[in-house]
Amino acid sequence: MIAYPDKLDLAQTPTPFYPLERLSAQLKELNGARIWIKRDDLTGAATSGNKIRKLEFLLAEALANGCDTVITSGGVQSNHCRAVALLGAQLGLNVHLLLRSDTEPQPVGNLLLDHLAGATINHYSPAEFKRLDSLFKHWTDHYQQQGSKAYSIPTGGSNGTGIWGYIRAAEELAADFARHSLNPQAIVHATGSGGTQAGLMLGCYMHGIQTAVKAYAVCDNSAYFVHKINADLKDWKRRYPSEIDISSLKAAATCDDYIGPGYGQAGPEVFEFIKQLAALEGILLDPVYTGKAFFGLVEDIKKGKYANDESRDIVFVHTGGLFGLFAQQQNLGY
Ligand SMILES: Cc1ncc(COP(=O)(O)O)c(C=O)c1O
Numbered sequence: 271m272i273a274y275p276d277k278l279d280l281a282q283t284p285t286p287f288y289p290l291e292r293l294s295a296q297l298k299e300l301n302g303a304r305i306w307i308k309r310d311d312l313t314g315a316a317t318s319g320n321k322i323r324k325l326e327f328l329l330a331e332a333l334a335n336g337c338d339t340v341i342t343s344g345g346v347q348s349n350h351c352r353a354v355a356l357l358g359a360q361l362g363l364n365v366h367l368l369l370r371s372d373t374e375p376q377p378v379g380n381l382l383l384d385h386l387a388g389a390t391i392n393h394y395s396p397a398e399f400k401r402l403d404s405l406f407k408h409w410t411d412h413y414q415q416q417g418s419k420a421y422s423i424p425t426g427g428s429n430g431t432g433i434w435g436y437i438r439a440a441e442e443l444a445a446d447f448a449r450h451s452l453n454p455q456a457i458v459h460a461t462g463s464g465g466t467q468a469g470l471m472l473g474c475y476m477h478g479i480q481t482a483v484k485a486y487a488v489c490d491n492s493a494y495f496v497h498k499i500n501a502d503l504k505d506w507k508r509r510y511p512s513e514i515d516i517s518s519l520k521a522a523a524t525c526d527d528y529i530g531p532g533y534g535q536a537g538p539e540v541f542e543f544i545k546q547l548a549a550l551e552g553i554l555l556d557p558v559y560t561g562k563a564f565f566g567l568v569e570d571i572k573k574g575k576y577a578n579d580e581s582r583d584i585v586f587v588h589t590g591g592l593f594g595l596f597a598q599q600q601n602l603g604y
Contacts, residue, residue: 272441273512277434280329280357283313283439287308287450290551293551297571303582304582304584306450306584307585308587310587316356317356320459321354323439324432324434325353325423325432329358332363338363339363341366342354342367342427343402343405343425346380347558350426351380352383354367358389366420367384367390367392368405368409369392370394381597402425426465428463428502430504430505431509432465433468436467439587440470440477453581454583455578455581456482456576457479458563460559460560461486464498464522465502467485467499467522467524468506468522471522472503472506483522485522487528492525496522528562528569540562541561544561544595556590559590559591563586567586
């Protein structure tokens with residue numbers, strides 16, 4: 271029995287889990303596998319995606335610490351920041367977003383929702399963003415001087431507390447697998463700040479799931495994720511001492527072949543895939559995270575990288591991100 275820390279009840283869970291029959295039929299012709307989808311894009315309407323699972327634990331800690339303000343950071347189209355802005359409004363907390371803006375920020379997609387949620391927003395250039403720690407400190411001191419107490423959430427909510435979200439999601443997956451008598455060969459998802467990956471890896475270990483966790487990077491390379499996931503796991507162990515031996519986990523397995531031009535930028539093949547999957551299965555992907563990851567998975571299936579005699583089942587965890595699509599709709603060619 272796992273002793274979870276306190277959490278808020280914010281996400282719509284358990285999320286649906288089912289096979290993508292038409293896509294799988296297409297892949298079968300290519301000696302492919304059977305793809306199942308875990309719909310974590312349905313964890314909420316405006317608060318949808320993977321971040322809300324982490325925020326159930328992080329915001330519980332913020333409230334338990336008596337904080338009235340939350341400071342967090344991310345890219346200008348951050349799904350995480352959008353979820354924090356809306357959940358903060360839902361809980362009556364002030365939200366302050368530190369956003370990395372490479373170009374003049376347009377109030378579209380997630381940024382539009384940040385504004386609607388009433389968040390305080392500061393835009394910083396990539397050069398300024400390199401001093402992120404001092405920006406957090408500056409604003410924390412600012413709120414303290416005003417008699418407020420701010421709780422800081424790192425980019426993507428990925429730290430020892432946030433990863434509980436996907437430890438718990440792994441428990442849900444264990445129930446999904448049992449219901450369908452499945453023993454999939456891989457659980458696949460997009461990785462950015464590493465918390466989903468760390469949580470799934472640790473969660474599978476804690477819940478006795480043998481399936482490998484395979485992530486597709488959208489920005490940094492695979493070596494970065496080995497390091498980042500180790501750091502998050504160590505942070506978890508430090509905050510929540512237990513018998514669990516994190517050194518027995520395998521190193522993070524991350525594919526960095528499909529990052530494309532860079533973070534937030536996808537090639538035409540990803541946009542084409544987004545259109546195909548929407549029409550084939552009614553599943554909406556985004557160009558920043560899930561589009562790249564799902565495209566990468568299908569390409570790798572075609573290349574035979576998932577050929578496995580024991581299990582042809584592969585699970586794609588859809589981590590959300592829909593609003594990012596509206597910030598790039600010109601790339602869809604309509
Ligand atoms: C839609 C979406 N998918 C995947 C990820 C990656 O999750 P993580 O930051 O936990 O690696 C993010 C956030 O970065 C996201 O917004």
